[in-house]
Amino acid sequence: MRIGVLGAGQLGRMLALAGYPLAKTFVFYDMSGSPSAGLGEVIIDREGEYLDDFLSRVDRVTYEFEHLPVSVAEAIARVKPVYPSPRSLQVCQNRESEKTLFGQLGIPTPEWRIADSAESLQQAARELGCPVVAKSNTEGYDGKGQAVLRAPEEATAAWESIGHQRLIVEKFVNFSREVSIIAVRSIDGDVAFYPITENTHHEGILRYSVAPAPKLSAATTADAERYIRALLNELDYVGVLTLELFETPDGLVANEMAPRVHNSGHWTIEGAGTSQFENHIRAVSGHALGNVSPRGVSCMINIIGEHGDIERILELPYAHVHLYNKGERPGRKLGHVTILADSYEELVWRVRNCASFLPGAPEFSCSLTRG
Amino acid sequence: MRIGVLGAGQLGRMLALAGYPLAKTFVFYDMSGSPSAGLGEVIIDREGEYLDDFLSRVDRVTYEFEHLPVSVAEAIARVKPVYPSPRSLQVCQNRESEKTLFGQLGIPTPEWRIADSAESLQQAARELGCPVVAKSNTEGYDGKGQAVLRAPEEATAAWESIGHQRLIVEKFVNFSREVSIIAVRSIDGDVAFYPITENTHHEGILRYSVAPAPKLSAATTADAERYIRALLNELDYVGVLTLELFETPDGLVANEMAPRVHNSGHWTIEGAGTSQFENHIRAVSGHALGNVSPRGVSCMINIIGEHGDIERILELPYAHVHLYNKGERPGRKLGHVTILADSYEELVWRVRNCASFLPGAPEFSCSLTRG
Numbered sequence: 001m002r003i004g005v006l007g008a009g010q011l012g013r014m015l016a017l018a019g020y021p022l023a024k025t026f027v028f029y030d031m032s033g034s035p036s037a038g039l040g041e042v043i044i045d046r047e048g049e050y051l052d053d054f055l056s057r058v059d060r061v062t063y064e065f066e067h068l069p070v071s072v073a074e075a076i077a078r079v080k081p082v083y084p085s086p087r088s089l090q091v092c093q094n095r096e097s098e099k100t101l102f103g104q105l106g107i108p109t110p111e112w113r114i115a116d117s118a119e120s121l122q123q124a125a126r127e128l129g130c131p132v133v134a135k136s137n138t139e140g141y142d143g144k145g146q147a148v149l150r151a152p153e154e155a156t157a158a159w160e161s162i163g164h165q166r167l168i169v170e171k172f173v174n175f176s177r178e179v180s181i182i183a184v185r186s187i188d189g190d191v192a193f194y195p196i197t198e199n200t201h202h203e204g205i206l207r208y209s210v211a212p213a214p215k216l217s218a219a220t221t222a223d224a225e226r227y228i229r230a231l232l233n234e235l236d237y238v239g240v241l242t243l244e245l246f247e248t249p250d251g252l253v254a255n256e257m258a259p260r261v262h263n264s265g266h267w268t269i270e271g272a273g274t275s276q277f278e279n280h281i282r283a284v285s286g287h288a289l290g291n292v293s294p295r296g297v298s299c300m301i302n303i304i305g306e307h308g309d310i311e312r313i314l315e316l317p318y319a320h321v322h323l324y325n326k327g328e329r330p331g332r333k334l335g336h337v338t339i340l341a342d343s344y345e346e347l348v349w350r351v352r353n354c355a356s357f358l359p360g361a362p363e364f365s366c367s368l369t370r371g
Numbered sequence: 372m373r374i375g376v377l378g379a380g381q382l383g384r385m386l387a388l389a390g391y392p393l394a395k396t397f398v399f400y401d402m403s404g405s406p407s408a409g410l411g412e413v414i415i416d417r418e419g420e421y422l423d424d425f426l427s428r429v430d431r432v433t434y435e436f437e438h439l440p441v442s443v444a445e446a447i448a449r450v451k452p453v454y455p456s457p458r459s460l461q462v463c464q465n466r467e468s469e470k471t472l473f474g475q476l477g478i479p480t481p482e483w484r485i486a487d488s489a490e491s492l493q494q495a496a497r498e499l500g501c502p503v504v505a506k507s508n509t510e511g512y513d514g515k516g517q518a519v520l521r522a523p524e525e526a527t528a529a530w531e532s533i534g535h536q537r538l539i540v541e542k543f544v545n546f547s548r549e550v551s552i553i554a555v556r557s558i559d560g561d562v563a564f565y566p567i568t569e570n571t572h573h574e575g576i577l578r579y580s581v582a583p584a585p586k587l588s589a590a591t592t593a594d595a596e597r598y599i600r601a602l603l604n605e606l607d608y609v610g611v612l613t614l615e616l617f618e619t620p621d622g623l624v625a626n627e628m629a630p631r632v633h634n635s636g637h638w639t640i641e642g643a644g645t646s647q648f649e650n651h652i653r654a655v656s657g658h659a660l661g662n663v664s665p666r667g668v669s670c671m672i673n674i675i676g677e678h679g680d681i682e683r684i685l686e687l688p689y690a691h692v693h694l695y696n697k698g699e700r701p702g703r704k705l706g707h708v709t710i711l712a713d714s715y716e717e718l719v720w721r722v723r724n725c726a727s728f729l730p731g732a733p734e735f736s737c738s739l740t741r742g
Contacts, residue, residue: 017388020410023694023706039391039410273688282685291688295666314653317644317662323394335394 001285002027004058004080006073007065008035008042010324010333011261014269015064016040018277024285029054031068038325048072055079062239062284066092066259067139083187083238083284088259091235095137095168098256105230107254110170110246115159122155124169131172136164146204148172173253175246177367179213180264181224184240184279184289185232192279192292193225194272197264199244202362205331208351209264209300210366211271214344223252231257240265240280263302267338270320271298296340299351301361303335308358313337318350344368372656373398375429375451377444378436379406379413381695381704382632385640386435387411389648395656400425402439409696419443426450433610433655437463437630438510454558454609454655459630462606466508466539469627476601478625481541481617486530493526495540502543507535517575519543544624546617548738550584551635552595555611555650555660556603563650563663564596565643568635570615573733576702579722580635580671581737582642585715594623602628611636611651634673638709641691642669667711670722672732674706679729684708689721715739 001024005012008028016026016039026040029051035042043054051072055061060081063073066089073086091097102109113124115134125132130152136145147158159167178201182194195212228243235241242262244255265276274282274290282290306328313319316339323335339354341347348368355361372395376383379399387397387410397411400422406413414425422443426432431452434444437460444457462468473480484495486505496503501523507516518529530538549572553565566583599614606612613633615626636647645653645661653661677699684690687710694706710725712718719739726732 013391016410017391020384020388020696021693023696025409025696038396039387287682288686290685293688311658314661315659317664322392325391325394325396 001025001060002058003281003284004029004054004061005037005040006031006061006063006068006076008032008037009064010036010326010335011064013037013039013324014266014275014277014322015062015261015281018269018275019281022278022281022285022287024281027054027057036324036326051076060284062280063089064260084241084259085236085238088235088237088241092257092259093138095135095256096166099168101231101234102254105227105234107227107230108252109254110173112168112170115167115169116165118156118159121149121159121167121169122152125149125152125155128169128171133170133172134158134162134167135170136162137166137168139164173246173248175248175253177213177247178244178255179216179224179247179252180209180242180244180262181228182240182242182262182265182268182276183225183228183232184276184283184292185237186283186289187238187286189233190289191229191232192289193228194265194268194276194292195294196221196224197267198366199264200362200364200366203331205302205304205333206263207302207304207362208364208366209267210347210368211267211298211300212294214366214368220247220252227252227254239283240276263333263336264300266322266336267298267300268292269322270338270340271295296342297344297347298341299339299347301337301339301351301355301358302333303337303358303360305330305332305334305360307334308360310357312357313354316350316354319354372396372431373429374652374655375400375425375432376408376411377402377432377434377439377447379403379408380435381407381697381706382435384408384410384695385637385646385648385693386433386632386652389640389646390652393649393652393656393658395652398425398428407695407697422447431655433651434460435631455612455630456607456609459606459608459612463628463630464509466506466627467537470539472602472605473625476598476605478598478601479623480625481544483539483541486538486540487536489527489530492520492530492538492540493523496520496523496526499540499542504541504543505529505533505538506541507533508537508539509535544617544619546619546624548584548618549615549626550587550595550618550623551580551613551615551633552599553611553613553633553636553639553647554596554599554603555647555654555663556608557654557660558609558657560604561660562600562603563660564599565636565639565647565663566665567592567595568638569737570635571733571735571737574702576673576675576704577634578673578675578733579735579737580638581715581718581739582638582669582671583665585737585739591618591623598623598625610654611647634704634707635671637693637707638669638671639663640693641709641711642666667713668715668718669712670710670718670735672708672710672722672726672729673704674708674729674731676701676703676705676731678705679731681728683728684725687721687725690725 008030115121197211198213200208242258379401486492568582569584571579
């Protein structure tokens with residue numbers, strides 16, 4: 001089976017590495033002009049001229065990147081099976097649609113308003129009560145296209161700095177930590193949930209993911225699974241879906257979802273029975289889902305901006321190095337390291353030791369280190 | 372770093388899958404005309420015309436297949452670093468050189484003679500005492516080019532059936548089981564040993580490998596490690612080396628070695644901290660060696676000749692499927708499944724269940740099932 005992947009970055013690379021052992025081959029369709037998958041066949045098509053050629057070479061299509069025009073995904077779906085469906089893409093690209101769907105399915109979100117001018121942004125900030133977070137309604141990821149308003153009077157400056165015509169304005173959530181749940185749904189409708197992951201961001205970029213998230217109540221896990229199951233079923237979703245959540249004293253609050261494998265699931269390559277990448281390939285190919293149970297405890301550390309002392313990290317017996325073969329650039333995801341351990345105590349020590357060889361890494365901080 | 376691989380079969384495929392995450396790229400040099408690696412760049416060169424082209428595209432060279440002319444390896448070594456060295460290849464291609472080296476290093480072997488005619492074969496059989504095993508001195512693997520003589524009078528028929536000009540004749544070893552040890556040596560001379568594996572063959576082809584080999588004494592393990600360390604150091608070896616051994620009431624007896632990753636080490640992909648493939652890439656690239664400790668107990672089942680019911684195997688939560696994307700043909704290695712468990716009891720049950728979906732698989736038999 002030949003799988004077409006829309007996008008050609010490191011997520012596509014890891015999908016292919018997981019898919020070859022299942023006898024899949026890969027063709028990537030890159031619209032950025034700078035593919036980095038580094039294996040499989042890559043079609044670079046900045047002008048959209050070679051889509052037919054791409055489609056003639058594949059049996060079904062998936063994506064590793066959700067910021068492509070829904071019209072393109074819909075055109076593809078008329079020719080070849082596309083998993084997950086273009087509707088999933090459409091919902092995830094539009095924060096208003098996403099939040100509306102969350103509300104319909106009973107998934108708690110921060111209180112929110114739409115703003116289409118500096119004036120309405122100020123009005124929204126006043127109604128919600130500051131601080132609020134304003135985000136472009138479409139596009140934007142890794143913290144881009146966002147601003148925090150500490151007072152309604154900051155609306156004009158925020159409106160100008162974001163530079164979009166339609167914003168979603170959210171009441172600030174006083175969360176204790178950020179977590180994510182990754183689930184996978186098969187063509188037959190089977191669903192499997194990975195353990196919830198605790199995520200630490202720095203400068204808007206994910207830095208550390210600890211899995212299974214420590215100190216998580218069974219009730220909270222059940223909530224997260226119920227929420228993502230509702231989304232999977234509502235969207236008749238096939239493949240891996242990620243839901244980012246805030247943990248608050250009043251329970252979980254949904255932040256956003258991603259219709260794909262996710263950075264907070266990279267630990268599954270060594271830390272789970274079946275990786276998120278293999279499970280996505282299994283799902284879109286029509287196979288049974290693989291085992292999502294954890295193997296010990298894991299922490300993924302992103303390598304951001306510069307590689308650091310990889311040779312020293314390769315000497316650590318508990319570290320698994322994944323490089324994306326990309327050039328160094330501030331803020332760029334260059335790779336990740338997964339640290340495995342048998343206990344959280346051991347994990348903290350090992351993560352700190354590994355991070356000491358990554359000059360760009362912020363100090364390891366999560367619920368484990370806060371005592 | 373661009374790694375050139377001589378040969379382009381499933382071993383090369385798995386080397387590449389392990390090497391991409393370390394930011395290596397791969398160019399395969401195929402002399403068979405039927406490469407199956409399925410990823411990386413493949414240069415097919417049945418006439419030996421494109422070797423210079425291949426060498427211009429790579430930084431260093433290794434192999435996944437040892438049956439290529441030593442003269443080719445030597446020519447390559449004059450242009451680019453080759454690991455392991457051509458001498459390792461030369462020794463492994465010639466059973467007489469191999470057995471002589473074993474003897475020099477104090478590694479026990481079956482008693483052996485050289486035969487260069489039907490008459491000398493008969494004489495050797497008489498001297499050693501039947502049964503004896505006659506093997507072509509060069510070439511031959513997976514049980515090809517071999518014959519068992521139950522009486523010296525069978526020499527003429529055996530000589531003709533093998534059809535080689537120089538044979539090695541070995542006294543039959545009364546072994547309790549076959550095991551192998553896989554070790555890796557870095558450019559700096561560091562050595563790491565994987566746990567010894569117990570191997571079961573059927574019709575001359577490896578079918579099952581259980582690791583760590585059950586019921587193995589510490590003294591036997593120490594012997595195997597001493598033997599392979601002596602080989603690694605003598606050959607100034609860089610990369611993964613495999614030594615196949617017979618376990619007998621009088622201790623271990625060496626059968627043969629392979630200067631490469633080995634089918635009996637495929638379990639390391641999920642069953643060890645670092646796979647044999649990653650460790651080979653680490654070694655030939657000049658990195659530190661990875662952790663060779665086992666993760667639970669494992670059994671690798673080869674998929675031979677026909678694929679069987681892969682969909683059912685994908686449903687087993689403890690099975691890891693690796694397909695080589697090759698067409699079915701009797702006796703052909705099409706893939707393997709690694710079964711993981713926390714105990715040998717559980718392992719046996721799981722292996723039997725998995726094997727029931729592989730019509731070509733012989734009944735699971737090893738020291739665990741013999742009680």
